[in-house]
Amino acid sequence: MTDTPGASPLLSVEGLSVAYRVGRSTRRVLHDVSFELAPGQVLALVGESGSGKTTTGHAVLGLLPENGEVVGGRIRFRDQVLTDLSPRGWRAVRGSAVSLVPQDPTVSLDPVRRVGAQVEDVLLLHTDLDAEARARRVHELFELVGFTDVARRVRQYPHELSGGMRQRVLVAAAVAAEPELVVADEPTSGLDATVQKQVLDLVDDLRRRSGTAVVLVTHDLGVAADRSDLIGVMHEGRLVELGPTAEVIAAPQHAYTRRLLDAVPSRRPVVPRPPRSAAPADRVVEVRDLTRTYGDLTAVDGVSFDVRRGETFAIVGESGSGKSTTARVLTGLTEATSGTVRLLGSDVTHLDRAGFRPLRRAVQIVHQNPFASFDPRFDVRDVVEEPLRSFAPRSLHPGRRRQQRREHEERVVAALEAAALPADFLRRHPRELSGGQRQRVAIARALVLEPEVVVLDEPISALDVSVAAQILDLLRRLQDERGLTYVFISHDLAVVRAISDRVAVMQHGRIVEQGPTERVFSAPGDPYTERLLDAIAGRALTPGAAS
Structure with missing residues (x-):
């Protein structure tokens, strides 16, 4: 992070107000927002969904939807008033001087065009490079964002890349023309901790090299704490608190900021639970040497664990580690290839969905995206x-x-x-x-x-921190009242530490480590677990952490 005292502002947002037209009426969603950003600085805009942080970022780039308009204030970029620009004027600025890293690479990349060509589009629009020079520059950019085997990667289509790789392509496109300002709109939302760290390290490295300023729009207070010089806290369309990151975290002035910080899992008190019995009769889930293959791909490879009645057993790991496939076997949505799975004393290893039906009352699942699982x-x-x-x-x-x-x-x-x-x-x-x-x-x-057993597959990954805290409190209360047993699937280790009794760490389809949560977190026994823990964002938010 950059300390730039006395530097003249690169970006000045002065009394910005934005309204959306809804039918015949107009609804103001942003109220008198003001801040400044110097070259090389990172400002994190944080807040819950609907707080106005994304609207602010999009207004800075002139990317409000058709029914949105700036109804007050102005935005200055160096000596240019961006709010006065015509569409033609914006085309000359956007992509070259200011650019966007969008939130969702799945919808931000053209699925029928090679990713290298999509990055080259920026160079074609904003530079005078010839075709050969553009090809070299695209190769350099892919190396810069951490790709190996670049000659192959530039020719691939978005569906051939992982989520983290697609996000790297978006970063390469955003910095291709060496802009002075980048707005990163939830650039790591939904990414695993290690991939999130790689993407954020990349943005940070590019900022240090070129002095690019960054407006980081995020609901993740851990990311904001680790990666910004300034934090702006937004609530109901207003900037309710703005200041140096360390100062805001150490001594928040606004009640809403305090509520957000209090909802962070690492800052919430851990309620100790009595140890669970290990008696065979108390094991509601028993998995032995579970394997699940799809053709030549082994998604789950020789996994074994038990889950005790009334406890929360977490399974963590990166995308592709096999944790969600394991959850699907436990809930009868996928058959095991080999091994043994017993639920509530019944062998369900080779049951199809119809055969699993008698257990459906006792074993339920909560999906990551509930809306997609509801009949519209x-x-x-x-x-x-x-x-x-x-x-x-x-x-x-x-x-x-x-x-x-x-x-x-x-x-x-x-x-x-x-x-x-x-x-x-x-x-x-x-x-x-x-x-x-x-x-x-x-x-x-x-x-x-x-039910007796509930499998929770990434149940809070898409939720704001305060809403996520409410759901975790709800799950804990229901468990205490009903004696529920949870199998909790997650890539968010901070949440896992807050809610689980025991944890299993998966990599490449195998469990590399498992045990009591506090022991695994405080004294990891596998290098992969150490890497996962090192990638957790928000160490500065933990009470007593050094600033």
Whole structure:
């Protein structure tokens, strides 16, 4: 990070206000936002979804949607007033002097064009390089962002690259013309800790080399703490706190900033749990030498572990480590190739979905993206009631059918209440709900059959820190009240440390280490576990950490 006292600002945002047209009305979403950024500085804009941080970043780049407009204030870049630019003027500035690293490489890259050609487009638009020089520059950029075997990579299509690799391509495109300012909009959202660190290291290295200033839009306070000189905290369209990062973290002045910081997993008190029994009768999940192959690919390779009644057992690892495939076998969504899997005393190793059905009441799953798992035609009542209908008798006397509807209604309402949602949500549609509310609906759907084991596959990875904290508190309360057993799949080690009793670390389909969570975190026994722990963002947020 760069200390630039007295440097003249590269970017000045002065009293910025933005409104969106909705039908015939106008709704202001940004109110009088002001800040300055010097060359080489990093400003992190943090806040929950809807706080205005992405709108601010997009306004700086002139990339507001068609129904959005700047209704007050101005944005200055050096001596140029960006808010006065015509579309033609923006084309001359955007990509060359200022550029964007977008959030989602899946939708930001053209799926039918080679990634090298997409980076070359920036050079074609903003430089006078000939074709040979552009090809050399693309090769240099791919090396700069950490690719090896560049000749092959530049000819690949986006679907042939991992999420982290696609994000590197977007970084290469953003810096191709050596801009003075980069707006990075959630550039590592959804990435594994190690890949996140690589991408952020890359942005940081480029900033140090060229003096590029960065506006880092993120909901991850750990990333903001580690990677910025200044933090701006946004809430309901206003910049409620702005200052040097270390000062804001050490002594936040605004109540909302304090609430955000209090929600960070590493700052929340860990409630000790009594040790779980290891008796065979107390093992609700028993996995021995589990293997799952897909053709020549071995996704899970000889995995063994037990899960004890009432505990939270976490499985962590990077994308492709095999943790989600393991979860799919445990929930009957994928058959094992070999090995043994016992759930609640029953051998389910080679059961297909129909054979697994009798266990479906006792073993439920909460998916990473609940919205994708909901029928778009259903309202909340239909979503939560669906498992009950699935197990209901097909042919009933009319009187019994009415009674069943009343029973279902009571159980749906009880499940919603258990997930901290009021009964008036019954007739809402998932599209009308926030991410946190949708995840609560997914939890209610899992609870309505009163299961004993719940598999949670990345349940909070897409949620803001305060919403994630609420979901974790909810899961802990439900476990205490109902004696639930959780298998918690995650790449977020800070969350795993906060919620789990024991943890297994997976790499390339194998478990390389497992044991009590605190022991694994405090004294890792495998080099891969050490690398994962070293990549955790937000050490500066931990109470007592050196600044």
